[in-house]
Amino acid sequence: MTQDVETLARQIVAGSARALARGLTWVEAGGARAEALCARLYPHTGRAQVVGVTGAPGSGKSTLARALALVARARGGTVGIVAVDPSSPFSGGAILGDRIRMTDLALDPGIFIRSMATRGALGGLSRAAADAVDLMDAAGLSLVLVETVGVGQDEVDVMRLAHTVIVVSVPGLGDDVQALKAGVLEIADVHVVNKADREGADRTVAELRAMLTLLPAAEGTWMPPVLAASAAREEGIEAIADAFHAHMAHLKTSGELERRRRRMVTARVLRIAQDLVAETVLGGGGLGAEGAAGASLVDRVARRELTPHACARALLAQAAQRTSSGRTEDAVG
Amino acid sequence: MTQDVETLARQIVAGSARALARGLTWVEAGGARAEALCARLYPHTGRAQVVGVTGAPGSGKSTLARALALVARARGGTVGIVAVDPSSPFSGGAILGDRIRMTDLALDPGIFIRSMATRGALGGLSRAAADAVDLMDAAGLSLVLVETVGVGQDEVDVMRLAHTVIVVSVPGLGDDVQALKAGVLEIADVHVVNKADREGADRTVAELRAMLTLLPAAEGTWMPPVLAASAAREEGIEAIADAFHAHMAHLKTSGELERRRRRMVTARVLRIAQDLVAETVLGGGGLGAEGAAGASLVDRVARRELTPHACARALLAQAAQRTSSGRTEDAVG
Numbered sequence: 001m002t003q004d005v006e007t008l009a010r011q012i013v014a015g016s017a018r019a020l021a022r023g024l025t026w027v028e029a030g031g032a033r034a035e036a037l038c039a040r041l042y043p044h045t046g047r048a049q050v051v052g053v054t055g056a057p058g059s060g061k062s063t064l065a066r067a068l069a070l071v072a073r074a075r076g077g078t079v080g081i082v083a084v085d086p087s088s089p090f091s092g093g094a095i096l097g098d099r100i101r102m103t104d105l106a107l108d109p110g111i112f113i114r115s116m117a118t119r120g121a122l123g124g125l126s127r128a129a130a131d132a133v134d135l136m137d138a139a140g141l142s143l144v145l146v147e148t149v150g151v152g153q154d155e156v157d158v159m160r161l162a163h164t165v166i167v168v169s170v171p172g173l174g175d176d177v178q179a180l181k182a183g184v185l186e187i188a189d190v191h192v193v194n195k196a197d198r199e200g201a202d203r204t205v206a207e208l209r210a211m212l213t214l215l216p217a218a219e220g221t222w223m224p225p226v227l228a229a230s231a232a233r234e235e236g237i238e239a240i241a242d243a244f245h246a247h248m249a250h251l252k253t254s255g256e257l258e259r260r261r262r263r264m265v266t267a268r269v270l271r272i273a274q275d276l277v278a279e280t281v282l283g284g285g286g287l288g289a290e291g292a293a294g295a296s297l298v299d300r301v302a303r304r305e306l307t308p309h310a311c312a313r314a315l316l317a318q319a320a321q322r323t324s325s326g327r328t329e330d331a332v333g
Numbered sequence: 334m335t336q337d338v339e340t341l342a343r344q345i346v347a348g349s350a351r352a353l354a355r356g357l358t359w360v361e362a363g364g365a366r367a368e369a370l371c372a373r374l375y376p377h378t379g380r381a382q383v384v385g386v387t388g389a390p391g392s393g394k395s396t397l398a399r400a401l402a403l404v405a406r407a408r409g410g411t412v413g414i415v416a417v418d419p420s421s422p423f424s425g426g427a428i429l430g431d432r433i434r435m436t437d438l439a440l441d442p443g444i445f446i447r448s449m450a451t452r453g454a455l456g457g458l459s460r461a462a463a464d465a466v467d468l469m470d471a472a473g474l475s476l477v478l479v480e481t482v483g484v485g486q487d488e489v490d491v492m493r494l495a496h497t498v499i500v501v502s503v504p505g506l507g508d509d510v511q512a513l514k515a516g517v518l519e520i521a522d523v524h525v526v527n528k529a530d531r532e533g534a535d536r537t538v539a540e541l542r543a544m545l546t547l548l549p550a551a552e553g554t555w556m557p558p559v560l561a562a563s564a565a566r567e568e569g570i571e572a573i574a575d576a577f578h579a580h581m582a583h584l585k586t587s588g589e590l591e592r593r594r595r596r597m598v599t600a601r602v603l604r605i606a607q608d609l610v611a612e613t614v615l616g617g618g619g620l621g622a623e624g625a626a627g628a629s630l631v632d633r634v635a636r637r638e639l640t641p642h643a644c645a646r647a648l649l650a651q652a653a654q655r656t657s658s659g660r661t662e663d664a665v666g
Contacts, residue, residue, distance in 0.1 A: 035640075035642050038640065038642065039640045039642065039643075042637055042640050042641075043637045045637070046637065056390070130641070258635075261635050262631050262632075262635060265631050265634045265635050265641065266614070266615070266631060268641045269614060269630075269631070269634065269641050269644045269645045269648065270610070270611055270614045270615065270645075272641055272642055272644075272645035273610045273614060273645040273646075273648050273649045273652070274607040274610050274611070276645060276646070276649055277603070277606045277607050277610055277649070278603055278607070281599070281602060281603045281606060282599065282603065297602075298595050298598050298599060298602075299595075301598045301602065302591075302594050302595060302598050304375055304376045304378070304379065307368075307371065307372045307375050308375075308463070308598065308601045308602050308605055309368050309371065309372065309605055310372075311602045311605075312602045312603075312605035312606040312609060313606075313609070313656050313657060315602065315606050316606045316609055316610070316649075316652060316653045316656055316657075317653045317657050319606070319649060319653065320649045320650045320652065320653030320654075321653075323646050323649055324646060324649075324650050
């Protein structure tokens, strides 16, 4: 490990906001340096409560995360917010972002905010988000809020990093049954119907509760509460904070916490492994490189000389070979 | 290759709808049998035009796909529809599906419809969708419409299988800038503002056009048209069909088709390789299995004895070893 990494790691653990910001920049860029930093900090993680906030576009997740951060601060905690935007794999961010709304929080030294968008087409966003959570955790922030845009598989992946998942809906859900799918329903630990001052909020709360009764529930399992709130008016936020603390207490007393931690680790390791494959497939030595026969794998597949499945297996072998060589700096120690 | 696979493949190429239905069931289930079938059929693919239809939940994608199928039929083509629902990774489908709406088309022998949802937590949906497109292509259907729910990374993946991508919006987009992100904007070859009988349709069309001018555009590149339509009333559908035919013509005359084909192959191969990794990580021999030290990898990561990155590399090596052994039946020929 280089001196650089060691120094930065010490500063992050000591709680330096400037060091944390620098570390997050490393993590966003990825690569060996970021890995070395994460490996050095990994033993210092595991103390923060990680709460995911997801939901349909326009449901007010950012505003809710902001309101929850203020409540946590008022209760004496410190807060990190990781705002993840996976929907732009091409240009590194949303055209119109919601990060501006968060800038007023940036003046509070007990709140640390970071937005992350995909850099390039290599994926890696949920890996970077997980590493960012670790850095905030290692820096001693007691609550880390992970906020995502949208409700796709990416969001489900990111939410698997969290101890508690808050799914945000808005009134009028019943008009648009596609907006809330089974997958999102099933990862929710707490439901919030935001913008509850709008017409139809009561109906949406009732509909969500009815939907939840359709899910299989063994005795002693957590029943996700459905809470109405108006994040913009800062109404109903205390109850949401209470709910995610209650959920954490449930995880601990029920022994469920261990299972949840395994789920978090599994999701994370899988994502890293898949990103390593993506780096090989999309990178210099992969699909586009010319083989011994003088044609690249991609051309051979396009010409129907090779099946996509056979090509995928060849590249997987390449990826394993490429990544197994030499990296030892990420052993915990 | 078993006689079973050979027989089914011949029947599919001969255009048997019953054989195609059976093949799609194989493909949805995955495994060696599905791979063998796809390998056998792969040389028969590459003739169909593949058009992706995606957009925000509730934008009416299913209705639009249905209307486009009717127009293509009226013009003498045959149509396959693959309706993909990736947002439910847990229970194998949406609680309330839109597939019912499509049943009236099922009476036309020139239209073949298949819904696909994720089976289990192992991913594989976009692999299955790609294989389904291949089967429909090999069966001689001239147009294959791939429809997805939502606008996440999964949908972007699935859309990379298409020659032409139609992104569907609805009036009122300006109120909800999060609904349409740069990533989706950038994969769109044709924009449709559906439900154009609603208030604000003109404004949404204008806003989309304004957004498109923000994208980098070299000389001679395709400018995505923004078309108003009402799929439910079957208004504006002919113009959309004209647009995706014009796009295909552009791909051919500009030489862009070759690049598009490479993108399609790349997306597909990457997805298969990543699914192979997921099978190893989540399957029996992977993350949960006890190692020589008596503790599973997942436990060692959870206890902070091993970093997620080091664990991911170990599993990648396992995946490569597991998948490289013995499968030869997918060689083309």
